[in-house]
Structures are given as structure tokens and as C-alpha cells.
Amino acid sequence: MIVNIKYLGKRRNSIEEIPFHLYKNPNTIEELIDETVKVCIEQYKTRQDKRDIFKALSRADIEDRAARGKVSFGLNYGQLVPELEKAIEDARQAFEDGLVSIFVDGVEKWRLDDVVVIKDDTKVTFVRMTMLSGRGW
Template sequence: MQVRVNVKRIGRRKNAIETRPYEIGEVRDVGELIAAFVTAEVARFNERATAGETALRYLTNAEIADAAMVGKIGFGADYNGQVQDLTAAIENARQSFEDGIYRIFINGDEVGGALDTPITLRENDEITFVRLTMLAGRMW
């Protein structure tokens, strides 16, 4: 099934969020949704790590300017070359969701806070993962 995922481009002022098509299998609950996305991303990361990309891609002037706004200009290369453990990555993502580190929205509606919350996805649904930032300080 194809869904649309909202992705934020770091450092962009205009069009900061773009929608990308994403292919996932059937999911019945939040835990399966998280596992489907983590599995796809770990596979993509491990493919790059094992490919041994020796040539770095070039950066355009616009990409350099965007990265400079964030404070780090880099090529996105993984010099370690280590592959990630899928089971550990899924467990980490599930634990982070339960701990409230990020929220999931489907078509603008927030998904419940439990991993066993049932969901119904249809073709071309819009999914947004929002990472929350913890602020330090105290109430006056």
C-alpha cells in the first residue's frame, strides 16, 4: 500500500515540509505501523552502509546555504560502515513512542498513545511523525 509521509527538510524556510510517497505493507495497529517504517528505513540505511559508497555526492549552493542555517554542512556519509540491528531499532522506536518522544498523525488526527491501538490505513493516507522537543527550565 502506498501512503504519503510528511518530511521536514532541515534548514529550509520555504516549503519546509514536503510530502513523499512511501510503500508499506498492511498494518493493523500502531506497533505494526512503527515496525513497518523502521524496517524500511533500516533496510535503506544498511543498503547504503554495505554498498561502500566511495564517491561522495556534491552539494549545491542551495544545500550548502540550508545546511549553514542549521550549523552543520556535511555530505551525509557514514564513515563507520556498520549495519544496524533491525530488532533493536524496532524496540527503540516502540519504546520512544510509548515514552512520548514522538507522536503519529494520520490524515491530521493523532493516533492513540498505546502500541495496540487499532488503525485503518487506506491508499494515499497522509502520515506525519512529529518528534517532540523537551524543554529545560522551571515554572515561576
């Protein structure tokens, strides 16, 4: 599948289409969430493992990152290693509570058991949302 992700650069701000490879092809939104979380956790752990390995940035990388206000080396300072099971649970709950909006080829999905067909060129967008509250006084 292809996911839409922001790209902030010195010369352009855009939404990039990033290929995203799942281990298993999902049939429902629930499975899509589970499989995506698995990949994200893997990637996250890899970044944690590389904590002490510094890689020089190219000049263009430095400029792009400077435009975002932060030039860092993709290191992860967290001490805790995420747990897959809890992460899957959290992501499902977040979707059910509306904290995550999922669009598959431009169509919003509302339920965990919604059926989906994910092909290599299926475009998926995950939008992070938050709860809101008027001030109580």
C-alpha cells in the same frame, strides 16, 4: 503512505509530503511502527554502504545545504550497523513512553493497538519529543 518531513532550502523552508512505501500494509500502530522502522533501517544501511562513493552535488543542492549550515554528501560515519530487532523494540518503547508522537491524517494515536488504515494517500506525521525535568535545586 505519505510522511511529512522538513525541507530546509535557500529560498524556502517547508514541510514536504514524501511518499513512503511500506513492505506490508499495517493494521495497527504497532505494525505501522514496525514496518516504518524496517524501511528506515534499509535506507540507513544503504547510506552506510555508500560510505566511500562520492557523488557530485548540483549547484542548487550546494546552495540549499549551505543555507542549512552544512554541506555534506549524505555519508554515514557510524561504525555500527543498526540491528532491526532492537530498533523496532526501541521505537515501540519510545512511542509508549511518549518520546514519539504519531498523527495519522491529523489524528493523534496513543496506543500500540490502535487500529489504523494506511492507504497510499494517508498522511502520517512522526514528531520527536523529549522528556523534561525541572531543576532539582
